Amino acid sequence: MARALELADQAAREGEVPVGAVVYRTATGEALGEAFNRRERDADPSAHAEFTAILQACRRIGDWRLNDCTCVVTLEPCPMCAGLLVNARVGRLVYAAADPKAGAVRTLFALADDRRLNHRVEVVPGVEAERAGALLREFFRGLRAGRRFDRR
Numbered sequence: 001m002a003r004a005l006e007l008a009d010q011a012a013r014e015g016e017v018p019v020g021a022v023v024y025r026t027a028t029g030e031a032l033g034e035a036f037n038r039r040e041r042d043a044d045p046s047a048h049a050e051f052t053a054i055l056q057a058c059r060r061i062g063d064w065r066l067n068d069c070t071c072v073v074t075l076e077p078c079p080m081c082a083g084l085l086v087n088a089r090v091g092r093l094v095y096a097a098a099d100p101k102a103g104a105v106r107t108l109f110a111l112a113d114d115r116r117l118n119h120r121v122e123v124v125p126g127v128e129a130e131r132a133g134a135l136l137r138e139f140f141r142g143l144r145a146g147r148r149f150d151r152r
Helices: 002-013 049-061 079-087 129-144
Strands: 020-025 031-036 069-075 092-097 122-124
Touching: 002 020, 002 031, 002 049, 002 069, 002 129, 020 049, 031 049, 049 069, 049 079, 069 129, 092 129
Parallel strands: 069 092, 092 122
Antiparallel strands: 020 031, 020 069
16 A cells, blocks of 8 residues: 555646555565556546556556456545456455545445456455545645646
8 A cells, every 4th residue: 555655646746636556466466557547647537546557467467357466546446447346357455545426346336346246356445544535635625725736
């Protein structure tokens, strides 16, 4: 989670919603993909941190199945990303802050471990939730106060 939080900080500095993600092999800790939100910079609605990190991991190992991997992300995944976790067969998800507006793993939906789907992801919620939540609150407080961020 420490690296995901560093990536979230980087996102905030670039004017992106501060979310960071890392995908690693569960057994060895080898990082396979990492990213932060880049929706604004890339003008891409799919450029969520975990989405991009999962794609990097798949490309790195040359397979779309990430059964032996863990995805760590600073914010509970949205429906798009929760669906990707299932479709990529990610073995475990660790997330920090719950998302009351779009959380699709525990808060609004439970896609990651829905028994009706063909794969279930082990979910570990709330790791470093206060730190990740504080980063998000500060970012949005700054936006409401009219602070501008460098969007390059």
